[in-house]
Amino acid sequence: MVRWIPMVMVWVVGCSVGQPVYQSSSEGVALNEPAMSTSLDRRDVTYLYEENVRALKANGALSRLKTGSTVVAAPIVNLTSEHVGSQLDALLSRMERELVVDERVSVVAGRGHHAEALLRDGGRWGAGYVLQGRVVDAAERTAAYRRVQYFMFMQIVEVETGLVMWQHASEVTKKLVTEGGG
Amino acid sequence: MRWMWMLSMVWVCAGCGGMAYEREISGAREEVEEQNWGAALVEVDRALAESDPWLRGDVSPLLLLERATVLQAMGRYAESSRDFRRADGALEVLELSATPSAVVAEHVFSGAQGRYQSAPYEKLLVNSMNMLNYLALGDEEGARVEARRLEVMATWLEAEGLAVYPALGAYLAGFVYEQRGESMAALRWYGRALGQLGLELVSRPVRCLMEAGARGLPGQPLLEVATWVGRAERCRAREDEGEVLVVVLTGYGPERVTEEMTVGEAVDVASTVMDEQELAATRRELSRHWGRTVRYPWLKAGQISYVEMEVWASEMRWRAQRVSSTGVAAREHGWASLPEVLRGVLHRARARARVDAGMEGLRLPMGIGFVDVGDAVTMQMEEGDVPDTRGWTSLPGAFWVARGRAPAGEMALRVVGSGVHLRERVVSVEVPAGGWTVVVVRMP
Numbered sequence: 001m002v003r004w005i006p007m008v009m010v011w012v013v014g015c016s017v018g019q020p021v022y023q024s025s026s027e028g029v030a031l032n033e034p035a036m037s038t039s040l041d042r043r044d045v046t047y048l049y050e051e052n053v054r055a056l057k058a059n060g061a062l063s064r065l066k067t068g069s070t071v072v073a074a075p076i077v078n079l080t081s082e083h084v085g086s087q088l089d090a091l092l093s094r095m096e097r098e099l100v101v102d103e104r105v106s107v108v109a110g111r112g113h114h115a116e117a118l119l120r121d122g123g124r125w126g127a128g129y130v131l132q133g134r135v136v137d138a139a140e141r142t143a144a145y146r147r148v149q150y151f152m153f154m155q156i157v158e159v160e161t162g163l164v165m166w167q168h169a170s171e172v173t174k175k176l177v178t179e180g181g182g
Numbered sequence: 183m184r185w186m187w188m189l190s191m192v193w194v195c196a197g198c199g200g201m202a203y204e205r206e207i208s209g210a211r212e213e214v215e216e217q218n219w220g221a222a223l224v225e226v227d228r229a230l231a232e233s234d235p236w237l238r239g240d241v242s243p244l245l246l247l248e249r250a251t252v253l254q255a256m257g258r259y260a261e262s263s264r265d266f267r268r269a270d271g272a273l274e275v276l277e278l279s280a281t282p283s284a285v286v287a288e289h290v291f292s293g294a295q296g297r298y299q300s301a302p303y304e305k306l307l308v309n310s311m312n313m314l315n316y317l318a319l320g321d322e323e324g325a326r327v328e329a330r331r332l333e334v335m336a337t338w339l340e341a342e343g344l345a346v347y348p349a350l351g352a353y354l355a356g357f358v359y360e361q362r363g364e365s366m367a368a369l370r371w372y373g374r375a376l377g378q379l380g381l382e383l384v385s386r387p388v389r390c391l392m393e394a395g396a397r398g399l400p401g402q403p404l405l406e407v408a409t410w411v412g413r414a415e416r417c418r419a420r421e422d423e424g425e426v427l428v429v430v431l432t433g434y435g436p437e438r439v440t441e442e443m444t445v446g447e448a449v450d451v452a453s454t455v456m457d458e459q460e461l462a463a464t465r466r467e468l469s470r471h472w473g474r475t476v477r478y479p480w481l482k483a484g485q486i487s488y489v490e491m492e493v494w495a496s497e498m499r500w501r502a503q504r505v506s507s508t509g510v511a512a513r514e515h516g517w518a519s520l521p522e523v524l525r526g527v528l529h530r531a532r533a534r535a536r537v538d539a540g541m542e543g544l545r546l547p548m549g550i551g552f553v554d555v556g557d558a559v560t561m562q563m564e565e566g567d568v569p570d571t572r573g574w575t576s577l578p579g580a581f582w583v584a585r586g587r588a589p590a591g592e593m594a595l596r597v598v599g600s601g602v603h604l605r606e607r608v609v610s611v612e613v614p615a616g617g618w619t620v621v622v623v624r625m626p
Contacts, residue, residue, distance in 0.1 A: 037271060078323060081330035083267060085323060139330070141338040146274060178278045 038148045038174040040087040049094045051170040052154050056098070061156060061166030065105050069128030071156065072108045073099075074115035080137035082148060088135065095131065095154075105129070122159040129165065130157050145177040203244065203572040204438060210248060214576045215434060217626055219256045222576070226252055243272035244298060244572055247308065251576040255431070255624040259315040263324070266312035270331070273300055273308070298572050301519075302345035303511035305335055307577065310351035310506075314429055317354065317620035322362055329355035329371070349378040350506040350581045357427060360387055361618055365396035375505075383503045383583060390417035423587045425618040426611065428493045430502055430597055432625045433579030436481040436512035438571040443524075445531060446472045452524040467532045476527045479569040481516040483509035484579040487626065489601035493584040495593060502584035502597075509579050530567050534560045578624065590615035597623050 025031045032043050040048075056062060065071070073096050076088040099107045108127065115132035122130055133154040140147050155167040210225035226249045233242050250265035276298060300308075309332035316324035332351045339345040356371035369391045372384045394417075419425060443451075445468050453461050486509065491502035541556030582599075590613050597607045603626070611621050 078327065079330075081327060081334050083324065083327050137330075139334045141334050143342075145278065146334075176274065176278055 035174060038146055038176050039082045040084045040150065040172065040174075044150075044172045044174070045087050045091050045094075047172065048152055048170055049091055052095060052152075052168055053098050055168040055170075056166060059166055062099075062102055062104055064165055065156070066128060067104050068106075070106045070108055070126055071099055071129045071131055072113075072118050072122055072125075072127040074113065074118050074130055074132040076132075076152075076154075077115070077134040080135055080148070080150060081139040082137070084135070088133075092131075092133075099131070119157060119159055119162070127159050130159060131155070132157065145175055147173065147175040147177075149173045204440075204575075207245075207248060207575050210252075211434075211437070211575045214252065214255075215626075217255075217624075219252055222252045223249065223256070243269045243276060244574060246272065247574045248576045251311070251574070251578075254311065254315060254622065257318075257622075259318045259622075263312055263315040263319070266308060266315065270308050270312070273298075273305075298570075301512070301515045301573070302339050303348070303508060303515055304574050304577070305339065306332065306345060306348040306351055307506075307508070307574075309335065310348060310354060313351065313354045313358065314620070314622055317358070317427070318622050320619070322358060325354070325358045326362065329358050346378070347374040348506060349375050350583070353379065353383065353505055353583060354429075356384070356387065357620075360391065361425075365391050365394055369396045379503065379505055382501075383505070383585065386415045386417075393417060419587055419616065421616050422590050424590050424613040424615055426495065426586055426588050426595070426613060427618065427620045428500070428502065428584045428595060428597065428623065429620065430491055430493075430582040430584070430599070430623045430625060431578035431580075432491075432582065432599060433487045434484040435508040435574065435577030435579055436483045436516075437575065438479050438573040439482050440477050440569045440571060441480040442475045442477050444472070445474050445476055445528070448476050448478070448524045448528055452521050452528055455521040455525055464528055464532060467535050468528070471531065471535060476524075476531055477567065477569045478520075478523055478527050479571045481512040481573070483513055485602065486579070487601060487603045488580075488582075488599035488605075491582040491584070491597070491599045493586070494596040494598065495586060495588045498586060498588065500584040500586040502582040504580055505583050506581040507579065508577055527567075527569075530563075534563045534567075537563065588613045595621060597625070599625055 023029045023031060032041065035041060035043075073092055076092050078085050078088055096107050096109065099105055105128075108125075115130055118127065118130045118132075131154070133152065135150055135152045137151065138149040150172045152170045152172075153167065154170075156165045157163065158165055206229055207226075210222050210229065213219075213222035213225055226245060230242065230245045230249065233245060246265045246269035250262045250269060253259075253262035253265060277300070309328045313325050313328040313332070316322075316328060329351075332348075332355060336345065336347045336351070340347065352371050352375035356368050356375055359365075359368035359371060369388065372388050372391070376384050376388070449461075449464055449468070452464075456464065486507075491504070493500045493502055538556045538560045541554075541559065544555040545552040546555055592610065592612050595609050595611050597609065599605050605625055607623055607625055609621055609623055611619060613619060
């Protein structure tokens, strides 16, 4: 009889799979792990945000900006092999909020205008500084994995002089790999 | 006891297997061939609704590709782009997943039960076709991301000797970078396209980029030659005109069908990829089955409908150049992969031969007589050995590109294809002053 048990299990389990259920992180379920793709997820955006804010504060860059001046935030340029535009928008919004909270400067969203245009014409609009950034990647694909190494560069540039008041580089690597494939 | 285990596995694998993909999608393919895009969309949606994503994760990405292609033909570029993106990611995950049960099923029972492996030309077309969507939407950033994805994929496939940079994707990527003002990257891509396209289509952009100071890669000497062709054309567009890129998608891609050959013939072809030990074992184990037939998947190329394509913009005539043919790519892929495909077919034939040998003499009472269990099981396994005919069936057969400048404003473009058929399509286009527009036209 015992010898039949594994065979019956094969028959029963053969074609059945678990039923899908909805989950919410507000219920205390850890939904932000593990990584689900090689794109940037919430954890990556939070990591990049914290990295940049830490660097911004550590270098005293904010204190070097003229009090009462205006910072225009240009969209972060996506030069990667992943469609991460909306994640970069979310990151920029969080960085804008950080500058707003600091109260030393006013912040204007420069959505729709490229950083070059803002640096060229920003003075006419009363902008003192431009917060700009870009993300590039080194992406690789093989039969066993796909790996994307993100490199993010953020800068605050003075419109009048073109001086780089602050800059920081941060990195995130994502990988999709066959289990046991290294 | 051993034969009960074998019966269990046959039952499990026969139960999980779906019908052949070619039958599942045949309704949609018929509608696509008739250019009934609305009806084709309904058919693909039906197939998608019936494919249980939890059981049929192998088929859903393909169905998404089919729907993306149909939506693109309907001019619904944003939705098409969404499906291409989802399919691209899902195919990647699928190709990097190899569950033990799927591997066993593929090697023992049926080619159609393994994970779906898209052909190299299909992989490269996913990003190229999606680049077209973004260009049609005027979304440079989205198109650029697809160009990067294409680069990553093509670099890998080229390094593996599986494919070369696709001319369509290379040309479109060159166009994207050129419009973004990234001259070096544009020239690099045009250089890749030039190797396959000839000079006509790329000469003006290459000359203009080089005159502006861009330089190609060391391995791209043809770029210098391109600068001497079509020198009369102005580099800078006038303020009252715009750049128009017309991409015409014609015909239908190869159809995956089931073909048959004898075991003996299959061994001959597959022997090129077998070592001596495997070949000897195959010959020994299948010696009694030499004259029997085995089924395998084959790519049947679609008909070539046109030998010439031209675009009329008012009185101006732009000659379109055929930049890619999926039929040619499929034939090359079919011949190159046939020995490995037949090797898999023979693996399964050997598995059946072993089951048959292991059950020799085993008979079960049935009615007034007996049934030979070995025969019954191998027959069941043979029936279940469905050739892997999964593939992107709504793919166009050829891609043509024409490029020119036209006065800004709304105008009608007349696209005329001639050859086996003479067909004409008229499309309306808004040419932006000092800008660019990409027009996608699908023809039978």
